[in-house]
Amino acid sequence: MSVAGSLLLLPGDGIGPEVMRQVRRVIEWLGKRRGIEFKVEEGLVGGCSIDAHGVPLTDETMARALAVDAVLLAAVGGPKWDALGFDKRPEAGLLRLRKEMELFANLRPATVFDALVDASTLKPEVVRGLDIMIVRELTGGVYFGEPRGISTLPNGERRGINTQIYDTHEIHRVARIAFELARKRGNTVCSVEKGNVMESGLLWRQEVIALHKAEYADVTLTHMLADACSMQLVRNPKQFDVIVTDNLFGDMLSDEAAMLTGSIGMLPSASLGAADAQGKRKALYEPVHGSAPDIAGRDIANPIAMMLSFAMALRWSFDLQTEAELLEQAVENVLKTGMRTGDIMQPGMAKCSTSVMADTILREMDKLVAA
Template sequence: MTAKTLLVLPGDGIGPEVMAQVRRVVEWLARRRNVTFDWREGLAGGAAIDAHGVPVSDETMADALAADAVMLGAVGGPKWDGVAYEKRPEAGLLRLRKELGLFANLRPAVVFDALVDASTLKPEVVKGLDIMIVRELTGGVYFGEPRGIHELPEGGFKAVNTQAYSSYEIERVGRVAFELARKRKGKVHSCEKANVMETGVLWRREMTALHKASYSDVTLEHMYADNCAMQLLRNPHQFDVIVTDNLFGDILSDEAAMLTGSLGMLPSASLGAADADGKRKAMYEPVHGSAPDIAGKDIANPCATLLSFAMCLRYSFDMMAEADLIETAVQNVLAGGLRTADIMSKGMAKVSTTVMGDSIVRELDKLTG
C-alpha cells in the first residue's frame, strides 16, 4: 500500500462535523479497499486566526504545497466580522487558491432522482440535470490591480476593482472545459460579456481560436453571461459544460447550485496545471458555507463534503471505481428516504449528520459485498 498525502483543513462552523464523515470513509477505504491515506490536519479560516492571527499560516501553506491533495471544510462566521479585511477568514481561502495555482474551479450541479422535488423549479425542468461549471479562479476582478478604496479631495470615496485577463489565463481554463466536455456530452458554452467588456471580447476570441485549433470535435457555443443566468432557469438541460470567468462563474455556479435544491448536496474541485507527470495541485470543498447557526448540532448535511472527496479520488488519485462507489452510496441512501434537515421533505426520515454518515458507510459495505 502506498500512502497518499491528504491535507485536511476542517475550518470553521460545520466544517469539522462534515469532515469527520470523510474521515470515516477514508478509514473504510483502508479497511475494505486496501487504500491508505496519510491524513494530516491543519487550520484555516477563523480557526487559524484564533490560533495564529492569520487565516492560513506559512506552515499550513507549506503543507498544502507538499500534499497530493487538500480537503477543505468551510471558513468564516460572524465571530471574525471585525478582523481586518486582509486577514478575514476568506483571505486564507484566496491565498490557498493563489499559491497552489488553482485556476480551474469545477462545480457540478447534479439533480439526484430522489431530490427532484427539493428544487424550487418544476420537476420536468430539472429532472436528470447534470451540468458542470468551470470557473476561472485566479484571475479577473477578484485579483486585478489596481484595487482599493480611496478618499476623494472633494469628499466621499471612490472604490476601484480591475477586471483583467490574459490569453494564457483564458486558454488554460478553456482546455479544462473542453477536455471535460469530451468525457461528457461534448458541448461547451463559453460565457462572458463581449458586448460591453474588452475582457469579454478577448475571452470569446481566445475560446474560438482554441476550439478551432484543438477541439473541433466538441460543440462550442458563446453566450452572454446574463443570458446564461436566464437560460439556467428557463431551460437548464441545454447545458453540458459552462466555462466562464471568475466573477460570472461565482454567480452562475451558485445559481446552478440552487437548481438542485440544496447547497448541502454540492461538491467542488479546484485544479492547478498538470506537471510533467500529469499530476495537479488540487483542493476539494463543499459549496456550502460554514453555517455557524447550526454548528455543533449534528444536523449538517455531509453529502457535499463526501461528494467532494469522491471528486478528489477521481481527479487527484485516478481512483474512478472508488469515486463511483461513494457517489452511488450517497444516491442509494437518499433513494432510501433518509434526509438531513436541509433536504427534508414529507414522508422522508430526518437524520443527523452522524446517522447520514453511518448510512453511507453501511451502503458502501453493501455495494462491495
Template sequence: MTTRSLLILPGDGIGPEVMAEVRRIIDWFGTARSLAFEVAEDLVGGAAYDAHGTPLTDAAMARAQDVDAVLLGAVGGPKYDDLDFAVKPERGLLRLRKEMDLFANLRPAQCFDALADFSSLKRDVVAGLDIMIVRELTSGVYFGEPRGIVTEGNERVGINTQRYTESEIERVARAAFELARKRAGKLCSMEKANVMESGVLWREVVSRVGAADYPDVELSHMYADAGAMQLTRWPKQFDVIVTDNLFGDLLSDLAAMLTGSLGMLPSASLGAPMAGGRPKALYEPVHGSAPDIAGQGKANPIACILSFAMALRYSFDLGDEAARVERAVEKVLADGLRTADLAGEEGVVPVSTTQMGDAILAALEESV
C-alpha cells in the first residue's frame, strides 16, 4: 500500500470546521478505497501566533517542505488587526508560498448547474462554466524591490516594484500550457504590454514558449483590463488563463464570483517537482476565515473538500478519485442541499457544516 503524506493546517475562523470535514473524506478513502494517507497537523496564522508568537514556526515550515502536499483552511481575523505587519496571520501563508517556491496558483472557476442562478450574471452566460486561471504567485509587484514607504520632501511616497525575470515567466507559462494541453487546448495570456515593460517581456516569453514547445495549444493574448471585461461579457470563451501575480489576484476573484459563491471554490499552489516527481503543493479554499460565523456550524465545507480533490489530481495522480469527489459534491447540490451561504432560495432550510459533510460522504458511498 502506497503511503501519501499530508500536512493539515486548519488555521483560523472556520478553518478548523471545514478541515474537519476534509479529514472525514480522507478517512473514507482509507477505508473504502484503500488509499492510505499519512496525516500530520500543525498551526498557522493567528492560531500559531497565539501559541508561539509567530504565524508559522520553523518546525511547521520544515514539515511543510517534507510532505507530499499541504492542506490549509484559512488564516486571519479582526482579533489580529493591530499586530505588527511582520507577525500578522497572513504572513504565515505568504511564508509557505515563498519558501516552498509555489510559483503557479491554480484557481478553477466552475459553475455547478444547480448553482447557476446564484451568479450575478444570467444563467446562459455561466451555466457550464469551467475556467482555470493560472496566477504567477512568487514574484511580480508583491515581492519586487525596492518597496516601502519613504519620505520625499514634505510628503510620504509608497513604492512597489513590478519585476519579472524570463525564467519566472517561462516556468508559469509552461505550467499553464501543460494544463491547457490536458483540457480544451486553449490558453489566453493576460498582461498590460501596452503600458508596462514587464508586460512586453511577459508576452514575448509566453509566445516563444508556445511556439517552441506547445504548437498544439491555441495561444491568444489579451490586455488584463480587456480580459476582465470579457470575463463578465462571455466567460465561456476562455479555457485556461495565465497571468501575473497582481492581475491574477484580481481576475481570479472576479472569475470566482461568476460561479455565485466564494465558498464553493478551491485552489492549488504548485512548485517545482520534488525528488519523487511530485510538485511541492499547497491546497486551500478561496474563501477567508469568516470569523463572524466561526464555531456556529454554518460554514460551507465544499471549497475545502474540493481543494482535497485537487490534491488527489495534481499531487497524487488520482484523477479518477478526484472526479469521484467532484461528482459527489455535484450530486448533493443537485439534490438541493445548501449551507447558509447558498440558502437564498425561498423555503430552503440550510444544513450545517457537518450535515453537508454527511451528505457528501453518503454520495461517495453510493459511488463505490
C-alpha cells in the first residue's frame, strides 16, 4: 500500500462533522480498494475550538495545517457564537488559515449535473451543461485591508471602516491561475471588477490586461463590471468559462453561481497557495455551503459538496486524477438513479439521508472499479 500524502481534517461546526464523516469513508475505501493510504490527522476549528480552547484556531492546529499536504475543512460558525467580536468568532479561524497558509486563489466550480437540471430555479435550457470556474482572490481586498474597525465620532455617531486595497503582485498571481485554468478549459477568461467607480477596480483591470498581453495573449480575455456579471449569471450563465475577480465580488458571485446548480450543498472549492520549487502548493479544500446549524445532527445534510471537495484534493494536491474522476463519476451516476437529499429533492425521486447517500456513492465506486 502506498502513502499518497498527509491530510488534516477539520470538521468544524454544525453539519461539518456529519459530512466529513463521509469523506473519512471514502479515504478508507481508497485504502482498501485502491491501495492508496493517507496519513490523516484531525483538529478543531471554529466554534468547537472556541468551546474547547477559547480561540477559533489554536497555534498548534495552525502549525499542523502548514505541515500537511492538504487541509480538508467542512464548515464553521453558528448562532451560538454570534455575540463574539469579529476577531474571536468562528470565522476568524478560517480567515487565519487562509492568511497564514497564503491561500490566495479560491477555485469554485459551478457545474450542473444533467440529473439536476430541473433542480435549478432557472429554466433547464439556461443551465443545462453549465460549467463555470470562478477564481476568487482570497487573501487581499476589503476583507483584510487596513485601516478597518468601528469608531465613535466626536458628535456621538459611530463609523465603520473597511479598506479595499490591492497591489500588482496580488492581482497578477490570481490572474495567472485563471489564465492557466482557461488553457485547459474553454480558453476564455472574464475579469470582473468595478473599475468605473473604484480605483482598486481600475488597477485590477489594468494589471490583468498587462499580464494577458505579456504572457497569455493566446487566451481570450474579456472584462465585465461586477453588477453586470451578477445579472448575466442569471440571464446567460453559459457565456462564461473562467471568471477571475477580487475577494468581495468573488464571495458574492460564487454563491450566486452555486444556486444556478440547484443547491449550494452540491459545490466544492479549493483554496491554493503559490507553487514551491517542486510544484507543490499549500491547499485547503472545503464545500461552499455553511454549517447549517438548523439541520445539524439529523443526518439529512447533503454530503456531496464535501465529497467533491475531497475529489479536488485528490486532483490538485495528490495528482490522483483517476481516483478524482472515479469519485466524481460515482456521484453523477447516483444522481442519475434519482437518489436525493432534501436540499435537491424533486418530485418522483427517492429522498435519502446523509449516510445513505454516501453508502450509495461508495457502492457505485465499487461497481465502477469492478467494471
